[in-house]
Amino acid sequence: MEPGTHDLRVLIGRQRLCDVLFEGLGAFMLLMSLFILAALFINLAIEGLARLQPDFFLDFPSRRAGQAGILSAWVGSVLVMLVTAAAALPVGVAAGIWLEEYAPKNWLTDVVEINVTNLAGVPSIIYGLLALGLLVHQFRLGESILTAGLTLGMMILPVVIVSTREAIRAVPQTIREAAYGLGASRWRVTRDHVLPYSVAGILTGVIIGLSRAIGETAPIITIGALTFIAFLPPAPVSAVPPFINFEWLSSPFTVLPIQMFNWISRPDPAFQSNAAAAGLVLVILTLFMNAMAIWLRYRARKRIKW
Amino acid sequence: MSASAVKNATALPGRRGLRRSRLARPSEFVAESLLLFAALSAVAITLGIVFILVRESAAFFTHVPIVDFLTDIQWTPLFESPRYGILPLLAGTLTVSLVALAFAVPVGTITAVYLSEFASPRLRETVKPVLELLSGVPTVVFGYFALLFVTPLLQKLVPGLPGFNMLGPGIVIGIMIVPYISSLSEDAMRAVPMHLREASFAMGASRLQTAVRVVLPAATSGVVASYILAVSRAVGETMVVAIAAGQQPNLTFDPTEAAATITAFIVQVAMGDLPHGSIGYQSIFAAGLTLFLLTLSFNVLGWFVRRRYREAY
Known part of the structure; x- marks a missing residue:
């Protein structure tokens, strides 16, 4: 028997209800994710906000929770990030340029591409093992700022390469053709046209990579840098000649996530509010860096109209 | 070369x-x-x-003979008479990853379907970066969250849950990998051509019917690839389990027990002061090799599955 109009209405109504129910479920799942993010932040704030005094940033770690601070940790993080950026930025950008602008279609390009994809999926702790075997023991760089910076640099290399490629790919072919048409060489086209137009995209990738590196703990523990550090590395700049020195590169160090991990593992609850405060600093730092990256990308998209 | x-x-x-x-x-x-x-x-x-x-x-x-490594059911490298069976560490890794998947697959898939088929473009563009922040939070902070927030919460629901267990960290890792699943699956669903949806609507199907019976099957390989890549992330995750799952190797699949994963073991050994060249030092590389092969095979599998859907249209 043919279904009557009434039956159809009932059927459609039922399906509509399912639609609405699912929309509610989807919205609920989204809200839940946002709620979890908020819970994480609020939990850290409740536990740690009281500890976030100026002294906290100016004190060394201590056996007494109330007097402990993150001075050596944040200085270490800044110095390690300098090395990481100095290592990953030139190599990553250059590799990205080669893959987009120079790479011929042959097996070598395929090998490089497969490697970049593969490296992006390697767990961070494996980079720690690589650094332990190669940098610490083979090259005898020790458990130093240089080792940590290079380790994290290798880890974020795929992020920098991929974002460089995406940024370069967004530059229209017509611009290259115009430059070639005026007789520019390949490197000139790349240096004077392709690179300047893709700076924003590249920067976005570098910032996201660094925001990942600054919170990374596992590889740093693996190279054996979980020690009590109550001193600062030698200053990179000084008032007397030669003004700049590189002794800090081989100095022992600690970084923010390591300091936080150290405090979490202690049974004394007083240290846990220190951990929460350090976590709060870390989360705010990474959120800030991510927001900056999103803003940069948004601005670049809006400003440039090809 | x-x-x-x-x-x-x-x-x-x-x-x-x-x-x-x-x-x-x-x-x-x-x-x-x-x-x-x-x-x-x-x-x-x-x-x-x-x-x-x-x-x-x-x-x-x-x-250590390779057969012992693969079949011994005890992992006690720091004991007087050490035994090196990777199985307990694998069991821990697997259990934590399964808990993570049990959380992340439904949440991630529903979020992806909602964002791709129901949400307005504006909502989608605002929500996606925020979701991605979830995977940008440092893992050590998630470890703190698992140990001092999620586990106490779970202890109220599951009486007798020990302070260190695999359930809490598993769920937290699940939270961390939701953005991977939702964003990759959403990309796959949005790559499904509009005319398939239009055909379905023209047949009188509702939006949910279209999403579940037309779009989702058409995007299967992309969605499955996102699950596989998410597993690979979960398997390699270190700090959350090192902090909140306890560090005792334990051959069990019961998520309410404490156990060590491969990654947690590497962290535990690296925290101590093992001399370079000792067998304890070498054991973390053997564990690392196992982990590397595990994640590599997941990544390769995910890559193959994903390539299939790219060729579909």
Whole structure:
């Protein structure tokens, strides 16, 4: 028997209800994710906000929770990030340029591409093992700022390469053709046209990579840098000649996530509010860096109209 | 290998027959060689990883037969009479990953379907970056969250849950990998051509029916690939389990018990002061090699599955 109009209405109504129910479920799942993010932040704030005094940033770690601070940790993080950026930025950008602008279609390009994809999926702790075997023991760089910076640099290399490629790919072919048409060489086209137009995209990738590196703990523990550090590395700049020195590169160090991990593992609850405060600093730092990256990308998209 | 490639590269402009000033040529050559050198660093890192892991593991396997490594049910490398069976660590890794998936697959898939088929473009563009922040939070902070927020919460629901367990960290890792699943699955669903949806609507299907019976099946390989890549992340996750799952190797699949994963074991050993070249030192490389092979096979599998859907349309 043919279904009557009434039956159809009932059927459609039922399906509509399912639609609405699912929309509610989807919205609920989204809200839940946002709620979890908020819970994480609020939990850290409740536990740690009281500890976030100026002294906290100016004190060394201590056996007494109330007097402990993150001075050596944040200085270490800044110095390690300098090395990481100095290592990953030139190599990553250059590799990205080669893959987009120079790479011929042959097996070598395929090998490089497969490697970049593969490296992006390697767990961070494996980079720690690589650094332990190669940098610490083979090259005898020790458990130093240089080792940590290079380790994290290798880890974020795929992020920098991929974002460089995406940024370069967004530059229209017509611009290259115009430059070639005026007789520019390949490197000139790349240096004077392709690179300047893709700076924003590249920067976005570098910032996201660094925001990942600054919170990374596992590889740093693996190279054996979980020690009590109550001193600062030698200053990179000084008032007397030669003004700049590189002794800090081989100095022992600690970084923010390591300091936080150290405090979490202690049974004394007083240290846990220190951990929460350090976590709060870390989360705010990474959120800030991510927001900056999103803003940069948004601005670049809006400003440039090809 | 690189030398011949460089030679080829310099031969290229000449073949094109472009005339350029003689001065421009050396700089072209230098630039191109440096760029190629940078690109090869990615290959060098992979080779470095394989070399270090295999070399130290080979030294390890001269002391421990590979059969014992794969079949012994105890992992006690720091005991008087050490035993090296990877199974307890694998069981811990697997259990934590399964808990994570049990959380992340439904949440991630529903979020993806909602964002792709129901949400307005504006909502989608605002929500996606915020979701991505979830995977941007440092893992050590998630570890703190698992130990001091999620586990106490779970202890109220599951009486008798110990302070260290695999359930809390599993759920927290699940939270961390939701953005991977939701964003990759959403990309796959949005790649499904509009005319399939239009055909479905024209047949009188509702939005949910279209989403579940037309779009989702058409995007299956992309969605499955996102699950596989998410598993690979969960397996390699370190700090959350090192902090909140306890560090005792334990051959069990019960998520309410404490256990160590492969990654947690590496952290535990690295925190101590093992002399370079000792068997304990080598054991973390053997564990690392196992982890590397595990994640590599997931990544390769995910890559193959994903390539299938790209060719579909």
